[in-house]
Amino acid sequence: MFYRESGQLKSSYIADQAMFPIAQDRWFVIGVLAVAFLVAPFFINEYWANAILLPFLVYALAALGLNILTGYCGQVSLGTGAFMAVGAYASFKLVGFFPELNFLIVLALSGVVTAAVGMIFGLPSLRIKGFYLAVATLAAQFFLVWMFNKVGWFYDxxxxxxxxxxxxxxxxxxxxxPEATPAAKYLFTLTVVAVLALSAKNIVRGRIGREWMAIRDMDIAAELIGIRPLQAKLSAFAVSSFYVGVAGALYFAVxxxxxxxxxxxxxNQSFYVLFIIIIGGLGSVLGAFLGAAFIVLVPILLKNIMVGGMGFDSGMAGHVEILLMGLLIIFFLIVEPHGLARLWQIAKEKLRLWPFPH
Amino acid sequence: MNLRKLTGAAVAAVLALPMFASGANAYELVLPTLDYRTGPYAPNGIPVANGYTDYLTMLNERDGGINGVKIKHVDCETGYNTKKGVECYEKVKNTPPSGALAIQPLSTGITYQLIPKAAVDEIPIFSMGYGRTSAANGKVFPWVFNFPATYWSQATALVQYIADQEGGFDALKGKKIYLVYHNSAYGKEPIRTLEAMAEKFGYEFRGLPVDHPGQEQKATWLQIRKEKPDWVLMWGWGVMNQVAIKEAASIRYPMDHFIGVWWSGSENDVMPAGDAADGYLSGAFHAPGGGFPVHDDIRKYVYDKGLGKGDRDRIGEVLYNRGMVGAMWTTEAIRKAMEIHGTKEVTGKHVRDGFEALNVDEARLEELGLGGFTYPVKITCANHEGPGKVAVQQWDAKAKQWNIVSKFYEPLRDVTGPLIEADSAAYAAENNVTPRDC
Known part of the structure; x- marks a missing residue:
């Protein structure tokens, strides 16, 4: 009744190719952004910023990055933690070298550095696939973290x-x-995440995104219709690492x-982000946000219910929380193996027919 | 979607709860702890948390709190994880009615996280014998206290102990001293000091890192077996301790040449290795055992009433006592704050002054039922480390108890002093802190 496209006629290519072609979707996104930008900053306190919204946004961004690589281009990566580290250390060193540099430029440069590193570690993807590639990215994970811990230059x-x-x-x-207000930290992070998420939405539905998806669905067929795997795969690694690097810099600095x-x-960080996109939905921008909400926020919610609401002992609650998270993950994967984003999509389809499903 | 509604309702309920829960009217002293009863560090986190909590419960039950004001203890589970630590800190810091009066992060990583926040939130950090060593310099770190001794003081004490066993500092020349450390900020803390002393006394130093969580140490101990260091020091925590002691036993490394930091010397750490752990050494700043009058009070007022956090027969374990002594110093600081400011409704700001004026001497220890338990501590504006004295304790596997086997060593301040000065100056420069005049 409320969610239907009938009557929304498109009379121009621009309208037809809009990012959110259905008006309700568009208004929903605008509404969420409006609340996030205009309402939330006035109510936010330090707990909400530092414990809930910042980790949510940062992990959503990292998951978005990994989703580009794994969800859209089909290249499994276990190096997310290390690529976040590259972003974090790049921002640390850049701020050290150029204290006056605008932090947005620092973030962008950190992303570029991470993209370069990601491309280097993405090279094996031209020869190996699937689980074997996962092992190659695992090498990145262990090597980079070891290097940041070992080489003194990185930590001054x-x-x-x-x-x-x-x-x-x-x-x-x-x-x-600590002197930054919660609203300032939140708004800065939100702006970066919102801009990057909208760009991601645009990239994945354009030429580059379609190349990635073609490679994901069948790389030989993609090659036959003229997609160059070198370009497609490395661009996926670069864009993905850029996002992950920016997420790492925000994770560290803000x-x-x-x-x-x-x-x-x-x-564990790499797995954590991988779980976010698996739970949220591979190959979906919305999925990164839903997954991050689930993995980051549900444990905090459970803890607050158990300790604050039901008076559990904190250690006991800690154990029950681990258990419940496991159960919930299994539950959601059984209900919808394609993740929360798919659940959302099904809900929308049902809404379209409601209240007359037949 | 029913599920969504349900979640929404749950969120609303949780957010609303604290508002109703705080209906109590009497002023209470809020003392939060960041505990860990889950994960690979739980074996050590649990006894510390129990000791801390039980002491506070005992004060509430026996004396009705501090000077008649009840203590409200709030705990939060961190799993020794920095991110959860941040969440916990934000959660507990504004607990009504007093707000957190002092924070014990019980993790070097979380301590580093919180140090810059302390001044802004006006909550003193009491990182008792851990955390950032250079926070001993109260001029740069007015809100951080790490008495009774720092890792650097401890490193110098352990080297003095080694020198005593070898027959003087001259005998250290050419000796090999290795450090097995948790590969984190915590484990790396003593390295600079040990290196500085290696230069001074001429021993050969080498650090062998063990990655979190510390179960994988085969390679480390193979190297020790091959290179046969004369002494092995260890900065470990959690499961890492047990594994290291078992590995040391399996390569038959002489236990009386293996010294742990004071976080690597509790019953949990040595028990799994059985008799093979006999003779293992560790640092200490207080006595082991549960025979002090304060323990009797804890049994009487806490456990007899069924309010105890842990097992009755584990009262007096090393880490239990560690948590307890931490609670003692914190509550003494609050007492001092009440005295200085002449109010019972103290805040974090007052308690900071209390910490800075803290003076728990022999007589006061005796009154508290802790005579001979630890040494007197006196804090000043410039020195937040206090006396910095460290003794060495040894595990007796037959009797299943720890015994203090050395005197309390004074730290080599000529070694640590310049290092603290340099590190705190670096912090001050990086964070635009102007050191106070003391």
Missing amino acids: YNLTGMITVRPIDFFGIRITG YLGSVEPVEAFDI
């Missing part, structure tokens, strides 16, 4: 091997460190403020 030869962000101002507003390479960027 400090005592502990941790990198800590310097106070950074963005057009006069502090966005890193969200955590100081990181330890082994803990913050270890193999």
Whole structure:
């Protein structure tokens, strides 16, 4: 009744090729963005920013990056944690070298550095596929994290091997460190994530995205119709790593403020992001956000319900939370093996027919 | 979608709850802890948390809190994970009515995370014997306290112990001292000091990293077996400790030449290796055992009433005592804050002053039922480390108990002093901190 396209006639190519061709979708996205940009900043406190929204946004961005590579181009990667580390260390060094540089440029450069590193580690993808490629990216994971922990130059030869962000101002507003207001951190991250997510949405439905999907669906067929695998695969690695690198820089500079390479960027981090896109839905921009919401926010929700609401002992709640998360993941994968994004799509199709399904 | 509605309702319920829950009217002293009862560090995290909590419960039950003001203990599970630590910190820091009065992060990684926040949120950090060593310099780190001793002081104490066994500092020349460390900020802390002393005393130093969580140490101990260092030091935590001691036993490394940091010397760490762990050494700044009057009070007022957090027969384990002594110093700081500011409704800001004026001497320890348990601690504006003294304790596998086997060593301040000065100056420069005059 409320969600139907009938009557929405398109009279121009521009209208037909719009990012969100259905008016309801468009208004929904605009509505979400409006609330996120115009309403949320007035209500946000430090708990909501530092514990909930920043990790959600950062992980959504990282998942978006991995989704480009794995979901759209079909190249499995277990190196996400390491690529996030590259972004984080690049931003750390860049801020160290050029303290006056605008932080957006730092972020972009960190992304570019990560893209370069990602392309190097993406080279094996031209010869190997599937699980074998996963093992090659695993090498990136272990090598890069080891290197950041071992080579003193990366962490400015400090005592502990941790990198800590310097106070950074963005057009006069502090966005890193404890003096930054929650709203400033949140808005900055949200802007970056929103812009990159909309660009991703555009990339994947354009020529490049279609090349990636062709490679994903059948690489030999794609080659036969004239898609160059070298270009397609490496561009997927580059764009994906760019996103992951920016996510890593935000993760370090805005969200955590100081990181330890082994803990913050270890193999679990790679799996974590991989789970986000599997739960959220491979090959879907929305899926990255839904998956991040599920994996990042549900544990916090469960914990708050159990400890705050039901008076569980915190250690007990910790164990039950691990258990429940496992059950929920299995439940959602059984209900919809293609992830939450697919669930959303089914819901939309049902809505189209509602209230007369037959 | 029913599920979505349900989740929405749950979110609303959870958000609304704290508002109703805080209906109590009396002022309470909020002391949060960031615990870990899950994950690979739980074997060590649990006893520390139990000791801390039980001591606070005991004060509430026996004395009605501190000077009659009840303590409200809030715990939060971090799993020794920095991200969860951040979530926990944000969650507990504004707990009504007083807000967090002091934070014990119980993790070097989380401590580093919180150090810059402390000044902004006005909550003192008490990283008791861990965290950033150079926070000992109270001029640069007014909000951070790491007494009674830092990792660097401990490194110098352990080297002094080694020198005593070998027959003086001159005998250290040409000796090989290796460090098996948790490959993180925590494990790397002592390296600079050990290197500085290697230069000074002429021993050969080498660090062998063990990655989180520390179960994989075969290669490390193979190397030790091959290169036969004279002494092995260890900066380990959690499962890593047990594995290291078992591995050391399996290559028949002499246990009385293997010294752990004070976080690597509790019953949980040595028990799994059985009799083979006999003679293993570790640092200590307080006594082991549950025979002090304060333990009797804990049994009487906490466990007899069924309020205890852990098992009754594990009272007095090394890490239990560690948590307990941490609670003691924190509550003494609050007492001091009440005295200085003449109010019972203290805030984090007041408690910081309390920490800075803390003076727990022999007589006070005796009053607290802790006579001879640890050494007197006096904090000043410039020195947040306090005395920095460290003893060595040894595991007796037959009697299943730890015994202190050395004197309390004074740290070699000529070694640590310049290092602390340099590191805190670097922090001050990076973060635009102007050191206070003390």
